[in-house]
Amino acid sequence: MLNDISLLIGITLMYSTPLVFGALGGVISERSGVVNIGIEGMMTVGAFTAASVNYFSGNPWLGFIAAGAMGGLVSLLHALASVSFKADQTISGIAINLIGPGFALFFCRLLFDDATMTLPAKTLPKIFGDTNFSSSIMKNLNVDITVILGLIAAVGMWFFLYKTKWGLRVNAVGEHPAAADTMGINVSLTRYLCVIVSGILSGFGGASMTLAIISQFTPTAISGQGFIALAALIFGKWTPMGAYGACMLFGFAQALTIVLGGGKFAIPSQILSMLPYVLTIVVLILFVGRSVAPKADGVPYEKGVR
Amino acid sequence: MKTLVKVLKKPITSTFIAIIFGFLVSAFVLSLASYNPWEAFGALFKGIFSKPKYISNVIIKATPIILTGLSVAFAFKTGLFNIGAEGQYIAGTVVAVCVGAKLNLAPILQIPIVVMSGVIAGALIGGIIGFLKAKFGIHEVITSIMFNWIALYFSNYIVSTPLYHQPNSTSTFPVNESSYTMLLPKWKVSEEGMAALKPHKGLYDVMLKTDVNFGILIAVILAVLVWVLLYRSTKGYELRAVGFNRDAAEFAGINVNLNITQSMIIAGALSGLAGALVITGTSPHRISQLAAFENNGFNGLSVALIAGSSPVGCVFAGLLFGGLLYGGQSVQQAVGAPSEIINIMIGTIVFFIALTKVVPVLAEKLEKRGVNRAK
Numbered sequence: 107m108l109n110d111i112s113l114l115i116g117i118t119l120m121y122s123t124p125l126v127f128g129a130l131g132g133v134i135s136e137r138s139g140v141v142n143i144g145i146e147g148m149m150t151v152g153a154f155t156a157a158s159v160n161y162f163s164g165n166p167w168l169g170f171i172a173a174g175a176m177g178g179l180v181s182l183l184h185a186l187a188s189v190s191f192k193a194d195q196t197i198s199g200i201a202i203n204l205i206g207p208g209f210a211l212f213f214c215r216l217l218f219d220d221a222t223m224t225l226p227a228k229t230l231p232k233i234f235g236d237t238n239f240s241s242s243i244m245k246n247l248n249v250d251i252t253v254i255l256g257l258i259a260a261v262g263m264w265f266f267l268y269k270t271k272w273g274l275r276v277n278a279v280g281e282h283p284a285a286a287d288t289m290g291i292n293v294s295l296t297r298y299l300c301v302i303v304s305g306i307l308s309g310f311g312g313a314s315m316t317l318a319i320i321s322q323f324t325p326t327a328i329s330g331q332g333f334i335a336l337a338a339l340i341f342g343k344w345t346p347m348g349a350y351g352a353c354m355l356f357g358f359a360q361a362l363t364i365v366l367g368g369g370k371f372a373i374p375s376q377i378l379s380m381l382p383y384v385l386t387i388v389v390l391i392l393f394v395g396r397s398v399a400p401k402a403d404g405v406p407y408e409k410g411v412r
Numbered sequence: 413m414k415t416l417v418k419v420l421k422k423p424i425t426s427t428f429i430a431i432i433f434g435f436l437v438s439a440f441v442l443s444l445a446s447y448n449p450w451e452a453f454g455a456l457f458k459g460i461f462s463k464p465k466y467i468s469n470v471i472i473k474a475t476p477i478i479l480t481g482l483s484v485a486f487a488f489k490t491g492l493f494n495i496g497a498e499g500q501y502i503a504g505t506v507v508a509v510c511v512g513a514k515l516n517l518a519p520i521l522q523i524p525i526v527v528m529s530g531v532i533a534g535a536l537i538g539g540i541i542g543f544l545k546a547k548f549g550i551h552e553v554i555t556s557i558m559f560n561w562i563a564l565y566f567s568n569y570i571v572s573t574p575l576y577h578q579p580n581s582t583s584t585f586p587v588n589e590s591s592y593t594m595l596l597p598k599w600k601v602s603e604e605g606m607a608a609l610k611p612h613k614g615l616y617d618v619m620l621k622t623d624v625n626f627g628i629l630i631a632v633i634l635a636v637l638v639w640v641l642l643y644r645s646t647k648g649y650e651l652r653a654v655g656f657n658r659d660a661a662e663f664a665g666i667n668v669n670l671n672i673t674q675s676m677i678i679a680g681a682l683s684g685l686a687g688a689l690v691i692t693g694t695s696p697h698r699i700s701q702l703a704a705f706e707n708n709g710f711n712g713l714s715v716a717l718i719a720g721s722s723p724v725g726c727v728f729a730g731l732l733f734g735g736l737l738y739g740g741q742s743v744q745q746a747v748g749a750p751s752e753i754i755n756i757m758i759g760t761i762v763f764f765i766a767l768t769k770v771v772p773v774l775a776e777k778l779e780k781r782g783v784n785r786a787k
Contacts (some may be wrong), residue, residue, distance in 0.1 A: 183763065193766035196493065197717050201766060204714065204759030208752045215750040216445055329704045330561065333495075337554040376569035383558040383565075390550045 112246040114361050119253045120319055122357025124149065124328075126256040127311030128335030129342065129349040130263055131304040135181075136344055137267060138300035139280040140188050141404040143199030144181075145308045146332025147206025152177040152312025154210035154224070157323035158217055160316075161227040170230065170313045177309020178302045180206060185301035189294050192406030203332070211325060226321040230314075252314035256350075259307065263346040276300060280400035283407040293407050311335070341390065344399060359385045417782075420775035423720055426768035430718075431732075434761035438753050447749040456754075459742030460735045464614035468622040472694060474734025475627040476501065479634065479686035480712025481719060481726040483679045486638055488721040490675040491655025492542075496556025497683040498709025499563035500537045502702075504530035504687025506567045509699050512587025512691065513576060522590040527688045534684015535677045537563065542676025546669035552676070560709070564702055571701050578698075586697040593692040595624045625693030631727065634682065638723040641678075651675050683709060711737075714762050733758065 128145045135142040152173035160169030180202060187198035211222055218224055234248045267273040278286040279296045287293050315331070316323045334356060335349075342348025359382035367375055419425055439449035460470055480497040487494035508530035515522060537559050544550045570576055576584040589597070599605025600620050609616040618624060642648040653661040654671045662668045686708065691697055715733050719725030740754030 187763065187766050191767045191770055193769055197766035198763060200713055200717060201759050201763035204755055204762060206759075208755030208759055211752040212441070212445070212750045212756060215752070220750075326704050330557075333557045333560075337557045340551045340554050374569055374572065376565045376572060379565045379568075380562050383561045387544070387550075387555060387558050390554065391544065391548050 109242055109246070110365055112243040114358070114365050116246040116249055117361035117364055118354060118357040119249045120357070121360040122353040123250065123252050123256045123318070124311045124315045124331050125335045125338055125353040125356060126260060126350055127307050127314060128332055129338040129353050130256075130259055130346060131177075131307035131311065132336055132339035133342075133344060133346050133349050134263060134267075134276070134300050134307070135304035136339065136403050137280045137400055138276050138297045139283060139400060139402040139405065139407070140185070140297050140301050140304075141195040141199065142181075142184065142301065142304050143196055143336060144184055144202030144206070144332075145304075145311075145335050146328065146330070147199075147202040147204070148177045148180050148305050148308035149312035149315075149332045149335075150207045150210050150328040151180050152309030153316040153327050154214055154312070154323045155309070156313035157224040157227070157316040157321075157327075158214070161224055161322075164228065166228055166230045166317050169317055170310065173309040173313035173317075174306040175309070177305040177307070177312065179305070181301050181305020181308070184305070185298045188301070188406065189297045192408065195404050195406075207325075207328075210323070214323065223324040224316075224322045229321050230317045250314070250318035252310075252318045255310070256314070259310075260346050260350040267346060277400070280402055283402050284411075287407070287409065297407075308332070308335075337386065340399075341386065344403075355389065356382055356386060414782075417775045417779045420778075421772045423772070426771045427718065427720070427765065429771060430761050430764035430768050433764040434757045437760040438757040441756055442749055442753060445749065447747055452743050452747045452749050452753070455743050455746035456736070456739040458746075459739035463617065465617040465621055466738070468618045468624055470731065470735045470738045471628050472623055472625065472734075473738050474730045475625075475631050475693070476686040476690050476708045477711045477715050477733055478628075478631040478727055478730030479689070480683050480709045481715030481730050482631075482635055482638055482712075482723055483682035483686070484712045484716035485719060485721040485723055485726055486642070486682065487675060487679040488716060489642055489655055490651040490671070491658070492545075492552055492672065492675055492679070494538070494541075494556060494676070494679045494683075495553055495713065496537065496541055496559050496709070497679075497712045498705050498707070499556065499560035500534035500680045500683035501687040501709040501712075502560075502563040502567050503533040503537050504684030505691050505699050506563070506570050506687075507533035507684075508591075508688040508691040509584055509587055510570065510576065512591040513585045513698075516588040516590055519590045519592075522588070523593055523692065526587065526591040526692055527593075527685065530688025530691070531681045531684045534687065535681035538676040538678070538680015538683070539673060541680070542673035545676070546672045560705070564705065567699055568701055571699060581700075583696065583700040584698045587691055591692045592697070593626045593689065594694075595619070595626065623694040625689070627689040627693045630685070630689065631730070634685070635723045635727050638682075642723065647674075683712070686712075714758060717762055717765055720765075 128149055132142050132145055155176040156169040156173035159172040160166045184198050184202055187193040188195040214222055214224060230251050232248045233251055233254060239245045267277060275291050276296060279291060279293050283293045312328055315327050320327060338352035338356060339349050341352035363378045363381050367378055442449040442452050460466055480501055483497050484494050508526050511529040512526040541552050541555045541559060544555050545552045571584050578585045609619055642652060650666050651671055653666055654668050658668055711733060715726055715729045719729035736754050736758055740751045743749055743753060744751040
């Protein structure tokens, strides 16, 4: 029993971590008023960068940082389109979702002999190190270090958005950019920075897939996590802690399917796999209801337009 | 000068500029990876146009994404973001297979029943998404994403059930031949058919080696119908009013919630139709175990965006997209460059579609400057 519970906790944390990073990336971007539907693409780029840098350098931490940097670089495209060109942010985000995986697979084939996956390499450490615990409970709870990093990122973003003046400025830019502008806040710069941070976090999200959960990049390493993160962001009503909770719920449902899976019940595995998605909808109907985006979310800021 | 401004203001000009940029950027990426872009593009165009067979395959590949594109574009016009075309498409394929594999009537009854069952499956999912938004205010993007996965796993479940699973394979049984919507499918196997086509080499290849089917005709007809519905009917006016300004529409006495649900039902039906027509019109006429999405629905998003959400534009955008996807395969064979270059190209085109919205604005400025100077 205790064993099952610890397994449940371990898998929940494992599955939710890439989502946490992605969803937090979405929060910071959308809080500043830029819709970021391109999380999936940024995560894929991050996942590939992390795995290949890790393989060639032998240092997973270097891979993690490189993933953030590349995610940030890709998000610069999104920032350029949505802030400087005042383009439709949904379109630009979808473009990122096409370009990101395209680039990742293109360069993967170039670097790894025409294969669509990188070679496996050493992963990031676990929180209690590589010690081999005798009890399976401790083994289950010895989660990846990225789990802690994700939690730190969520708390950090909550503190930033609600307890610092810069956070207040970000919120102001997302709610009422014209008012923020009159107060001397640089709307474009704020949005640029937020979108770049969003890309960095999404890159970390991809990295926490290919540096912790699996040890290489494959074409299906990131398959839909970015979109689930997007859903978690809306589910969590555009707040860091809400998004974190939504990701945990999703990870928990995912863990349930695995723990319940093992042949103990006569439910077909495919039906069981639907659980996280059905559960999300049920929770939304029962508890959450209407979620309201930041007021200026998705609207390019034009100086002097009422 | 004046004509230049006029040309620049047309939305289609922006689209062409975006396509040109798509090619430029992918040429840059190709040369960065030390491939010859000219050879690659040559292979791409050869892979699309050099044989009638290829053109036929492009059209076949384009048919479902034209329909899912229409689905997304229609929802867009009514203020909804149907990112769930993928799930509705899958639902269409699954239910069409379920019905088509068990039912065996005369084609005149069988085909409409199989196709309609796919349409209804898509409409049902779309309807649930719309209803949840109208009734509980749940954002359609979340429910759409969730239903994409639910549909994927449901499809895999159907593939695994003994009722439909074809032994020693990862697929279901194909639908009965009476559901086929290819043009003269019997000619492929009959002596007379082959003999009749023999003298015409191009036609012979197209008819016998590709799945020429009626899907494209239905897609084009629906593009026109969607246009009529949106722009030439009272219902369409209501739907667009809700999309344009919910509050104003409500104030004008339009039932906003009903319109949201109806809009998603129609969008879902279009995606479901795309799935059903793929099952009836192209081999292997069955569904297989899915490890990941096949992207027929997600590609519909790009099609709708390239078309600027214009229903008729979706036909052309779908053909362009289908051509790039199909021709992209020959790039890898001919030049050795990874075929993912096509994804980069399509992504770049969509990206520049977003950017080139500034072209008409710039044209406007250019015009004003001209007027000022004339004074």
